[in-house]
Amino acid sequence: MVSVVTAACDYDYLVVGAGVIGCAIARELVRSPVRVGVVEQAWDVGEGASKANSSLLHTGFDAKPGTREARLVTEGWRLWQREAPELDVPILRTGAVMLALDEEQARELERWRRNAFENGVTDVELLTRDQVLALAPAANPSVVGGLLVPRESVTCTFTATVALAEQAAVNGAVFHFGHRVTGVDRSPDGFYRVLTDRGQITTRWLIDAAGLWADEIARWAGADGLVIAPRKGEFLVLDKSARAKVPLIHLPVPTPISKGILVAPTANGNVLLGPTAEDVSDKRDLAVTASGLQRAREGALRLAPALADEPVIATYAGLRPASPAGDYVIEIHPRHRLVLAAGIRSTGLSSAPAVAREVVRGLLEAGEPLASSESPLRPRPRRRWVPGLPRPCSRPELVAADPAYGRVLCLCELVSEGEIRDAVRAPIPATTLDAVKKRTWAMAGRCQGFYCTAAILQVMSRELRIPVTGLTKSGPGSPVVGPPVEPPGRHRHG
Amino acid sequence: MAEGPVIAEREVDVLVIGAGPAGLGAATRLAELGVAPLVLDREPVPGGLPAQCEHPGFGLWAFRRLMVGREFAARLVERAGRAGVRIESETTVLEVTPERTVLAVSPSGLVRYRAQALLLATGCRERPRSTRLVPGPRPSGVFNTGVVQRLHTFLGLLPGWDVVIVGSDDISLVAARTLARAGCRIAAVVEERPYRQGYLANEWWSLRSLRIPLRLGHRVSRVLGDWRVRGVEVVPCDAEGRQTAESYEIPCDTVIFSGEFVPEATLVAQARIPSDPRTGGGPLVDQDFQTELPGIFACGNLVHAADPADYALADGERAALGVWRYLSSPPTGNERVQQVLPGTGVRAVVPQRLRWYGERLDPVTLAVRVEPAQRAVRLRAVVSGTRWGQAFAPAAKPHRSVYLRLRPEGPVDAPLTVEARGWPFA
Structure with a gap:
C-alpha cells in the first residue's frame, strides 16, 4: 500500500503531545503505512499528566453512566489486559474496596453498586464490616461496610507510556522532543504548518493530544470552545514496608466534587496516598504544598490509620487536564483535518488504548485509508525489567551473560549499570536523569539518589557521549551539576 | 540442554557487610584474632563514606593524627589488607536471612554465602528533601551532601554556582568550606534549630574564616524554580518551629x-532483625553488638547514625571481640537479658540490652542521644535507684552521641535507665 499523499508535507498525521494518549494514538496509527509524527515540548514521553497520577487501571465502575469516559475506560481496561503482556506493562489485579466510614456513606454504597452495573461492571459486591477488615487489614476499624470492585487494577503509568511510545517508534513514528508548539498555520495547499520553537513541521492531519495545552492547540488550529482547567493533585509515596498492609486499593466514597483521596499499592511495591484535588490557574504549577501534602496524608489515614508510622519516601504533584464539560472531548473535524482528544483527566491511563481506537474509528469514518486495529505491529525490544519483575541482578543467567547486570548502582531499588545502559539505548532513548528514573526506578527509592546519583551520571555520560556537565534532569535549563572544579579532575575514578 | 548458570555457594567464618570504618575496624581486629573475615562492599573503592571526604577531621583516635577522609579510608583499607582481610568490592548484598545466609551479586556473578557469624556495618545516609516534605516544585539542583561530595571527589565537579546549605551539622559546615574554596558562592547556611549542630571550632574554621553567613532559626519553607533551582524561601522560626517574622527568598541555584x-x-528490615525506632531503625544490639538474632551482629553508624568515623571504627573493634567470643563459645541462649532504657532527657541508648553471660561483665560503653539539646549535661546510668555510672558533657545535642562508660555491678532483673540533666540550649 502506498502512502496517500506526496512528500509535500512532513507527516500524514502529527500528534501534539507525547503523553499516554498521544503515544497510544501514534501506536494505533502506525498499524497503517502512513507517516506519523509526535511533537512534544518536554524531553521525554509522559512528562505531563501522564507522569503524576495514581497509576490505577480503572474498570470504570464509578464513571458517570452513558458518558464517553465510562465507555472508553471500560473498553480501555479490556484492551490493556490483552496488550499488556506484549508491551511488558505490569498489571496487578489487586481489586479495590470502597470504604464507608459511617451509616450515610454506607447507604451511598448501594448507589455506587448500581452505578457499576450500569457501566457493565457486574462483579462488584457489597461487603460487611468484617469482610472489609479481612480483605483490608489496615482499614479504619470504624468502617461500617464496603464495596468490593475485584477487577480494579494497579499498573505503572511510566512503563505504560514508554511502552506505547517505544512500539510506535519501532513501527515508524517519529518523535520530536523539546519542540514547543508556538502556533499552527494552514498553508494554502491545505496542510498544517505547526510552528515550534525549533522550526516548523508540516502535516496533513493534526491530532491534538496536548493534555493541559489542548485548548491552546485547538484554538490555533481553528476549533474554538475547548477549555482545559488544570486540577492539581498531590501525592505521597510510602516506603515498601507499607506494602504488606495494603493488599488492595482503598477508595473513599466519592463526593460530588471529587473521587477523593485513596490509598493504593504501586506496581513497584510502594504505597501511594492521594491525590488532593485543587483547581489552579497556572498550567506549570507542579509544586507540592505543605497544606496539600497534609490533606493527602490526613485523607489517606482516615481510610487506613495503620499507615501513620510508615515512612514517606517521595512526594509529587500532577495536574489533571479536566474539561468543564465533565467528559472526554473526542472530536474529528474532517473538513479541517483536525482531531481533538482532550479533557482526558485522571482516567486517561486506563482509557488510552480505547481513545486511540476511537480516534482511528473516527478517521476511518472520515474516509481515511487506515488499516484495521487488528493489523499487527512489529514488537519492540523486550525490557529486562519492569516494576514487579525480579531485578536482573538477582538472575544468575543474566549476570553471567552480561556482567553489567551484576554491577548494582542504585542500592534501594537494586538497579544495575546494565539497566541504565539499556534505558539510554532503548528505541526512545532516556537522555535525562528523570527519563532514566522513569524507566529503571533508579534514584526513586528510599535514599532518593544519595548513593547512586554520581555513578548513574557517569554511566549516562559514557553512553550518551556527553560530559556529565552536559547532562540534565529534565532537559535544557535543568543541568544536574555545575562547573568542573579547577584544576579539573584531580581525583577521578571509575 | 546445558546447565544454566547457577548461584555459587560459599562457606565463610565471618562475613562483614560494608567496608567503611566500622566494617574494616571489625574485620582487621578479627583477622588479628585469627579469624579470617570476608568483607563485602558495593562501591568500586572501599572505605565507606570517609573515602569521599576531602576534608580533615579523621584519624585522631586510630592513627593519632588528623587526616582527610580519603587518606583515613585508604589507611584503613591498607591496614586491613596487611592483616589478611579479603575485601570483595562492587558486591551488593541482595538478601540476608536470619540463618546467616547472604545472597550477593557482583559483575562476576551471584554468590550465596553461609556464615558462622555475620556483621552488618552498612552505615548511614542523609535524609533526602522528599522525606523532609519541603514544599515547592522539583527542579534540578537539589542535593544531599553525600552526592555533592561524590561529585567533587570522584568526578571533579561542583554541584552549582550559588549554594544554600540546609543544616549545620559538621558535614554541612565542612561542605560549605569545601565548596567555597572550590569557587562556589555560599549564599547561606540555614539551620532550623536555634543552635548550631556542629562544633564551634568547625564554625570558625569553615564559616567565619570565609565570611559565610550562618542563619540559625531559619526553616526552608519552599524550593523555587521550575527547571533549575532559582532560590529558596526561608521562614524565621523559634525553637518550637513557629514562624516569628516574614518569610523571604534567598536566590541560589543549588x-x-x-x-x-x-x-x-x-537489610535489617528485610531480614526482620528487631530494630529500634528511637535510633531511626537501626537494629537492637547488646553490649557485644549482637542483634536479637544469634550470630548476627551490627555496629557503627548503622546502630547510631551518625557519629564520627573514629567512633564507628572503635565500635567495629569492640564488635570484633563480640564476634570472636561468639565463635569461640557460642551462647547457650539462657543468658539473662537486661534492658537499657532511655530516661528523662534521653532519646536513645545503644546498646539497648546487656546480656549477662555469667555473674560479671566487662565494662560497657553506652552511646547516649539526648533530647532536647542541653548544656552542662550530667548523664546517669541507674538501676533501681543505684547509680552504675555517670558522665559529664559541656554540651550534648540530639544528633551526636555522648559516651558513658560503666561497670555493670551484677545481674539484676530491673532495667538500666540512662537519664540526662542539664541546662536548656540557647
Whole structure:
C-alpha cells in the first residue's frame, strides 16, 4: 500500500503531545503505512499528566453512566489486559474496596453498586464490616461496610507510556522532543504548518493530544470552545514496608466534587496516598504544598490509620487536564483535518488504548485509508525489567551473560549499570536523569539518589557521549551539576 | 540442554557487610584474632563514606593524627589488607536471612554465602528533601551532601554556582568550606534549630574564616524554580518551629539538604532483625553488638547514625571481640537479658540490652542521644535507684552521641535507665 499523499508535507498525521494518549494514538496509527509524527515540548514521553497520577487501571465502575469516559475506560481496561503482556506493562489485579466510614456513606454504597452495573461492571459486591477488615487489614476499624470492585487494577503509568511510545517508534513514528508548539498555520495547499520553537513541521492531519495545552492547540488550529482547567493533585509515596498492609486499593466514597483521596499499592511495591484535588490557574504549577501534602496524608489515614508510622519516601504533584464539560472531548473535524482528544483527566491511563481506537474509528469514518486495529505491529525490544519483575541482578543467567547486570548502582531499588545502559539505548532513548528514573526506578527509592546519583551520571555520560556537565534532569535549563572544579579532575575514578 | 548458570555457594567464618570504618575496624581486629573475615562492599573503592571526604577531621583516635577522609579510608583499607582481610568490592548484598545466609551479586556473578557469624556495618545516609516534605516544585539542583561530595571527589565537579546549605551539622559546615574554596558562592547556611549542630571550632574554621553567613532559626519553607533551582524561601522560626517574622527568598541555584542521618537499615528490615525506632531503625544490639538474632551482629553508624568515623571504627573493634567470643563459645541462649532504657532527657541508648553471660561483665560503653539539646549535661546510668555510672558533657545535642562508660555491678532483673540533666540550649 502506498502512502496517500506526496512528500509535500512532513507527516500524514502529527500528534501534539507525547503523553499516554498521544503515544497510544501514534501506536494505533502506525498499524497503517502512513507517516506519523509526535511533537512534544518536554524531553521525554509522559512528562505531563501522564507522569503524576495514581497509576490505577480503572474498570470504570464509578464513571458517570452513558458518558464517553465510562465507555472508553471500560473498553480501555479490556484492551490493556490483552496488550499488556506484549508491551511488558505490569498489571496487578489487586481489586479495590470502597470504604464507608459511617451509616450515610454506607447507604451511598448501594448507589455506587448500581452505578457499576450500569457501566457493565457486574462483579462488584457489597461487603460487611468484617469482610472489609479481612480483605483490608489496615482499614479504619470504624468502617461500617464496603464495596468490593475485584477487577480494579494497579499498573505503572511510566512503563505504560514508554511502552506505547517505544512500539510506535519501532513501527515508524517519529518523535520530536523539546519542540514547543508556538502556533499552527494552514498553508494554502491545505496542510498544517505547526510552528515550534525549533522550526516548523508540516502535516496533513493534526491530532491534538496536548493534555493541559489542548485548548491552546485547538484554538490555533481553528476549533474554538475547548477549555482545559488544570486540577492539581498531590501525592505521597510510602516506603515498601507499607506494602504488606495494603493488599488492595482503598477508595473513599466519592463526593460530588471529587473521587477523593485513596490509598493504593504501586506496581513497584510502594504505597501511594492521594491525590488532593485543587483547581489552579497556572498550567506549570507542579509544586507540592505543605497544606496539600497534609490533606493527602490526613485523607489517606482516615481510610487506613495503620499507615501513620510508615515512612514517606517521595512526594509529587500532577495536574489533571479536566474539561468543564465533565467528559472526554473526542472530536474529528474532517473538513479541517483536525482531531481533538482532550479533557482526558485522571482516567486517561486506563482509557488510552480505547481513545486511540476511537480516534482511528473516527478517521476511518472520515474516509481515511487506515488499516484495521487488528493489523499487527512489529514488537519492540523486550525490557529486562519492569516494576514487579525480579531485578536482573538477582538472575544468575543474566549476570553471567552480561556482567553489567551484576554491577548494582542504585542500592534501594537494586538497579544495575546494565539497566541504565539499556534505558539510554532503548528505541526512545532516556537522555535525562528523570527519563532514566522513569524507566529503571533508579534514584526513586528510599535514599532518593544519595548513593547512586554520581555513578548513574557517569554511566549516562559514557553512553550518551556527553560530559556529565552536559547532562540534565529534565532537559535544557535543568543541568544536574555545575562547573568542573579547577584544576579539573584531580581525583577521578571509575 | 546445558546447565544454566547457577548461584555459587560459599562457606565463610565471618562475613562483614560494608567496608567503611566500622566494617574494616571489625574485620582487621578479627583477622588479628585469627579469624579470617570476608568483607563485602558495593562501591568500586572501599572505605565507606570517609573515602569521599576531602576534608580533615579523621584519624585522631586510630592513627593519632588528623587526616582527610580519603587518606583515613585508604589507611584503613591498607591496614586491613596487611592483616589478611579479603575485601570483595562492587558486591551488593541482595538478601540476608536470619540463618546467616547472604545472597550477593557482583559483575562476576551471584554468590550465596553461609556464615558462622555475620556483621552488618552498612552505615548511614542523609535524609533526602522528599522525606523532609519541603514544599515547592522539583527542579534540578537539589542535593544531599553525600552526592555533592561524590561529585567533587570522584568526578571533579561542583554541584552549582550559588549554594544554600540546609543544616549545620559538621558535614554541612565542612561542605560549605569545601565548596567555597572550590569557587562556589555560599549564599547561606540555614539551620532550623536555634543552635548550631556542629562544633564551634568547625564554625570558625569553615564559616567565619570565609565570611559565610550562618542563619540559625531559619526553616526552608519552599524550593523555587521550575527547571533549575532559582532560590529558596526561608521562614524565621523559634525553637518550637513557629514562624516569628516574614518569610523571604534567598536566590541560589543549588540547595544541599545536609545532615539528619538515618541508618542504612534496608537489610535489617528485610531480614526482620528487631530494630529500634528511637535510633531511626537501626537494629537492637547488646553490649557485644549482637542483634536479637544469634550470630548476627551490627555496629557503627548503622546502630547510631551518625557519629564520627573514629567512633564507628572503635565500635567495629569492640564488635570484633563480640564476634570472636561468639565463635569461640557460642551462647547457650539462657543468658539473662537486661534492658537499657532511655530516661528523662534521653532519646536513645545503644546498646539497648546487656546480656549477662555469667555473674560479671566487662565494662560497657553506652552511646547516649539526648533530647532536647542541653548544656552542662550530667548523664546517669541507674538501676533501681543505684547509680552504675555517670558522665559529664559541656554540651550534648540530639544528633551526636555522648559516651558513658560503666561497670555493670551484677545481674539484676530491673532495667538500666540512662537519664540526662542539664541546662536548656540557647
